[in-house]
Amino acid sequence: MARLKFTKMTGAGNDFIVFDSRDGKIPEDRSEFVRRICQRRLSIGADGVLIVEASDKADFKMRYYNADGGEAEMCGNGGRCVSRYAYLKKIAPRKMTFETIAGLHYSEVVGEDVRLRMLDPHDINLRFGIELNEEEVTVNFANTGVPHVVLFVDNVSSVDVRTLGERIRNHKKFMPEGTNANFVQIIDPNHIKVRTYERGVEGETLACGTGVVAAAVIGGLLGRLKSPAEALTQSGITLKVHFDIIDNSVKNVFLEGDAKIIFEGVLVN
DSSP: OOSEEEEEEEETTEEEEEEEOTTOOSOSOOHHHHHHHTOTTTSSOOSEEEEEEOOSSSSEEEEEEETTSOEESOOHHHHHHHHHHHHHTTSSOSEEEEEOSSOEEEEEEETTEEEEEOOOOEEEEEEEEEEETTEEEEEEEEESSSEEEEEEOSOGGGOOHHHHHHHHHTOGGGTTTOOEEEEEEEEETTEEEEEEEETTTTEEESOOHHHHHHHHHHHHHTTSOOSSEEEEOTTSOEEEEEEEEETTEEEEEEEEEEOEEEEEEEEOO
């Protein structure tokens, strides 16, 4: 795989390396390749890799790999970044559909922002207890393309995200797949602060799109948040989540925010 063109992108501080492999130039055995190029200071560095492939169901197919080399079903910020990439590279029109392992997604590019329709959340479980540090803590769960635990806190700035996040991520309740962990502070019914420990990155990221969506829709189901909910991420950038609650189910979920190209280059080895 000598001399591969790539694009480095960011969505709310969640950063990705993007490749166009519609011609199949990147082989399927990608784990080691992804781990290597995602290493910060030693290679390009990123939270994950987005690979565009051909699709017979949509404008293109998005494959997403976390920095540890594992493939994930979906990535919200990645979906927004790959949408703007596809539009700028004339792979897809401004309003597009793309395929993921999780299903088909619709997105629309609006300037440097992208509005992405998420799949309806499923496997929702509200207000249940898990044991952390020898005490029971009340958490919530939703799959918004990937699994997310949501824990509401009084002050998100004081949370030890790495320690608590790792314990939740590997908790026996959520094994064998594990889960992402989100710590959420409600400011008012339309504003929250969110910090996320991401499975596959194995640490806190500056933003997580599916995590912000999980926080917003769970807050809505609990009667604590209203649509649209604006989420301030650890990067200082705000993401907006639109949703409807119909008969205690969450429908019509959209994630909206920036998707920017940082630089482009050629990977030579």
